Amino acid sequence: MKKNRAIKSELYHLCLQSLNQRLGAVQRQITEIQEALTSETKSSAGDKHETGRAMMQLEREKAGFQLSEIQKQQDTLAKVNVLKISETICLGSVVFTTKSNYFMAISAGAFSITDEMFMLFHRVHQLENYY
Numbered sequence: 001m002k003k004n005r006a007i008k009s010e011l012y013h014l015c016l017q018s019l020n021q022r023l024g025a026v027q028r029q030i031t032e033i034q035e036a037l038t039s040e041t042k043s044s045a046g047d048k049h050e051t052g053r054a055m056m057q058l059e060r061e062k063a064g065f066q067l068s069e070i071q072k073q074q075d076t077l078a079k080v081n082v083l084k085i086s087e088t089i090c091l092g093s094v095v096f097t098t099k100s101n102y103f104m105a106i107s108a109g110a111f112s113i114t115d116e117m118f119m120l121f122h123r124v125h126q127l128e129n130y131y
Contacts (some may be wrong), residue, residue, distance in 0.1 A: 007113055008094045009082045011103040014111045017122065019074055026066045033060045073106045078120065081106050094118070 002036040037056050089095055095102040099111040101118045103111075 004094055005082065007118075008092070010113050011094065011111060011120070012077070012080055012105065014084050014113075015077055015103075015105050015108055018108050019070055019106070023067070023074075024037065024068050026063055026070060030060065030063045030067065032064060064131075071121075073108075077106055078101070083107055 006030075033056055037060070038062065076091070083091065084092055086093055089104060091104055093104045094101075095104065101116055103118050103120050105120060105122070107122045110117050110119050
């Protein structure tokens with residue numbers, strides 16, 4: 001039981017670390033785009049300037065969407081109780097199967113802990129569709 005809690009806690013911290021890294025990267029990208037937009041002056045190229053500016057604004061919107069998704073994942077992860085033990089699969093569950101191991105928290109790919117791989121899913125139906 002203690003081993004499972006330790007694994008859950010480590011998986012939780014790896015998720016948190018992953019989200020923080022992604023958040024930092026997106027925030028830097030937004031800052032760079034904003035600086036580029038404010039420092040850019042009207043050039044004699046006209047249409048090229050407007051096209052470049054429109055492309056930068058699209059990139060800013062894309063980064064804003066990524067930021068929003070990261071914040072949603074942070075909210076979901078904040079709901080995970082690493083001390084909770086459950087008989088049914090729910091948010092925060094660590095699931096061991098003969099095929100793979102899973103951590104039901106956020107969709108974040110896979111992590112290796114104590115030489116075991118864990119797939120990270122957000123919703124139970126993702127696990128059901130995986131088989």
